[in-house]
Amino acid sequence: MKCPFCGHLETQVVETRLAEDGGFIRRRRQCGACEKRFTTYEKPEVSFPAIVKKDGRRIEYQREKLRASLNLALRKRPVSTEQVDGAIERIEENLLNQPHREVASNRLGELVMRELKKLDKVAYVRFASVYRSFEDIDDFKTLVDEVR
Template identity: 45%
Template sequence: MKCPYCGFLQDRVVDSRESKEADSIRRRRECEGCNRRFTTYERIDEIPYMVVKKDGRREKFDRQKVLSGLLHACEKRPVSAGKLESLVDETETFLMDSPERERSTTEIGELIMNRLKMLDTVAYIRFASVYRDFKDVREFKEELEELLTAKEKKRS
């Protein structure tokens, strides 16, 4: 915590008290540079992380919804629950790192697909078919051909 008097970055907490409403914590701090005391208040961050849908609507980020989609894509595939949980954590961190507290479904979907591609190509295709909303077999085939071409380039 930066001292409001001298700008020093080191302090110590002298006293902590919960507010009467229990929605914040009041802390008395003492600067280790100038020894002056000041008060800070800590509150729970209640602004939700938002996802901007393709049609412009905004909705709260739902970890369970992402995990559910990944579980469907990885059904009967050799992908551990731990890896899926890790991917959901990474997705949530990606959203939390946004200065505007929101990300588009396009950004989130691309992140997930790139990670899934490294974990399991079949799960990647399953996820992509739903995410990209393939209209017909041709679009599905094009995605498979891109995947095969990338795999052949990797081997060369």
């Protein structure tokens, strides 16, 4: 590991810790030349499948976009950040376990709806009304009856 202070190529690991959530490893290192200490973080690199939009375009999966969609549906609802994080992790785990390198956007939408249904029924209806492009009040009624 190259020292960020002097550029020396040899550093020594002084301490290694697993992060609280277990998602990455934190290492304290010390430079062999200037003896300054710095911290590095290691986390696994995962490759999510590409998302295939309805028009055929392929886009890269974006965790931030998923979080924004969930937060919009959950706006002013009593759902904690930890619960949202758990939902995102379950959706991502499902994506990573897909045997294909591409996933249709409607499949991702269905995964989001399944998680929202578990978290908050109102947020589920909000998301479904936009996702399924409801045309009239009967579509809402059918969905609300399904949720009950």
